[in-house]
Amino acid sequence: MASSPAPPSRRVVVCGGGVVGACTAYFLSTHAASPTVPTLVEKSAPACAASGKAGGFLALDWSDSTPALSALARASFSLHGRLAAALDGANAYGFRPVNTLSICLPSQPPAEPASPHPLLPSWVDPSASTAPPRVLGTPDTTAQVHPGLFTKAVLAASGAEVVIGEVERVVVREGRVVGVEVKGRGVVEADAVVLALGPWSGRFELVKEVFDVSGLKAHSIVLRPRNPDKITPHCLFLSYQPEPGAKMLDPEVYPRPTGEVYICGMSKDEDVPDDPATIVGEPDSIAMLHKIAGRVSSQLKTEEGAELVAEQACYLPCTNDGLPVIGEMPGVKGCYVATGHSCWGILNAPATGAALAELILDGQAKIVDLAPFSPARFLKKKSRRGV
Numbered sequence: 001m002a003s004s005p006a007p008p009s010r011r012v013v014v015c016g017g018g019v020v021g022a023c024t025a026y027f028l029s030t031h032a033a034s035p036t037v038p039t040l041v042e043k044s045a046p047a048c049a050a051s052g053k054a055g056g057f058l059a060l061d062w063s064d065s066t067p068a069l070s071a072l073a074r075a076s077f078s079l080h081g082r083l084a085a086a087l088d089g090a091n092a093y094g095f096r097p098v099n100t101l102s103i104c105l106p107s108q109p110p111a112e113p114a115s116p117h118p119l120l121p122s123w124v125d126p127s128a129s130t131a132p133p134r135v136l137g138t139p140d141t142t143a144q145v146h147p148g149l150f151t152k153a154v155l156a157a158s159g160a161e162v163v164i165g166e167v168e169r170v171v172v173r174e175g176r177v178v179g180v181e182v183k184g185r186g187v188v189e190a191d192a193v194v195l196a197l198g199p200w201s202g203r204f205e206l207v208k209e210v211f212d213v214s215g216l217k218a219h220s221i222v223l224r225p226r227n228p229d230k231i232t233p234h235c236l237f238l239s240y241q242p243e244p245g246a247k248m249l250d251p252e253v254y255p256r257p258t259g260e261v262y263i264c265g266m267s268k269d270e271d272v273p274d275d276p277a278t279i280v281g282e283p284d285s286i287a288m289l290h291k292i293a294g295r296v297s298s299q300l301k302t303e304e305g306a307e308l309v310a311e312q313a314c315y316l317p318c319t320n321d322g323l324p325v326i327g328e329m330p331g332v333k334g335c336y337v338a339t340g341h342s343c344w345g346i347l348n349a350p351a352t353g354a355a356l357a358e359l360i361l362d363g364q365a366k367i368v369d370l371a372p373f374s375p376a377r378f379l380k381k382k383s384r385r386g387v
């Protein structure tokens with residue numbers, strides 16, 4: 001009996017080598033029924049932007065007040081656990097469960113030495129928290145990865161062909177995607193294209209016509225403390241008012257299993273530059289992060305022997321309604337988009353990639369309901385000029 005011919009294999013091009021593009025490549029290539037190894041086109045280097053400079057903090061239930069996001073985050077938190085088991089995440093990219101505390105850092109160090117609160121890790125100076133710290137997460141509900149190493153590990157495991165080049169345009173014929181034009185290389189043909197370009201996604205006419213993506217600049221520093229062995233796996237969410245009447249700041253402190261400590265905060269709306277490689281931090285913001293680090297722990301003072309590893313900045317990809325955009329672009333068959341993950345892109349990339357892989361290869365996402373994330377939700381708000 002003649003068997004029916006196998007369906008033609010699909011050529012998929014993923015644009016953008018951040019965590020969302022890398023996870024999409026991974027879940028396309030590991031799809032159970034139709035594994036499809038994509039081509040990934042990245043302008044600069046994989047994980048060169050927010051995906052390499054983020055904190056890498058993961059939380060199971062911190063999005064529960066928004067049902068759509070809750071489903072994405074819970075599915076993704078669980079996938080992070082599965083990925084860590086499959087890819088030796090503990091050794092390959094610093095995956096580990098963590099304790100998470102909220103701390104009110106006083107404007108001025110107290111005049112009298114403070115006695116340490118029993119919840120405060122030993123490396124945090126007792127004077128860093130005059131009020132008792134609050135438990136925000138336990139090792140069952142919070143975890144972390146090194147975001148750059150995670151992105152590169154999933155991308156490598158996907159087996160995707162990585163092309164370093166700038167995608168200039170999505171090529172569409174009769175309402176269907178046929179490829180992407182890469183600067184200096186011509187058209188890379190494709191049956192499906194995924195735009196995972198973080199805050200750069202909105203630069204494409206085809207996206208701009210439907211929704212806006214903006215960038216929020218945020219800063220971070222990485223320090224190697226004097227005694228890295230003394231730093232325990234406690235992530236800290238701080239509230240800090242540098243002086244009375246000043247704007248409240250909410251910096252975050254993430255010790256990493258490598259012995260380094262990452263501190264981020266200091267965000268502001270700013271246009272995203274063309275080239276991710278040119279993004280640098282502003283001196284005032286970096287100086288404030290050093291001040292905060294020194295107030296949290298004398299282990300983190302460079303003048304007392306902490307080593308400076310990095311001072312950097314990057315852009316969170318933001319949408320007008322605060323939800324990510326994940327799905328097929330209305331009116332352009334075969335063109336998919338995944339962006340706008342704001343401050344949760346490292347957490348939510350696995351479920352985003354898995355859902356997109358199902359949508360592209362099976363015609364429907366099962367792991368999460370993508371309806372709330374569809375780009376079509378913006379159509380009523382923004383009039384299209386046609387494709």
Ligand SMILES: Cc1cc2nc3c(=O)[nH]c(=O)nc-3n(C[C@H](O)[C@H](O)[C@H](O)COP(=O)(O)OP(=O)(O)OC[C@H]3O[C@@H](n4cnc5c(N)ncnc54)[C@H](O)[C@@H]3O)c2cc1C
Nearest residue numbers: 016018019020043051054055056057167198344345346347
């Ligand atoms: C300071 C900070 C801390 C954060 N901490 C956390 C955290 O703890 N947990 C968490 O879950 N999330 C965190 N985030 C958020 C997270 O980093 C982002 O949501 C996520 O990295 C976005 O990933 P992306 O792949 O969408 O975009 P990006 O990482 O921005 O990647 C986009 C890629 O597209 C490439 N590109 C752009 N234009 C083109 C083109 N024309 N052609 C080809 N390639 C192109 C860029 O070079 C870049 O590599 C943090 C973000 C910041 C800024």
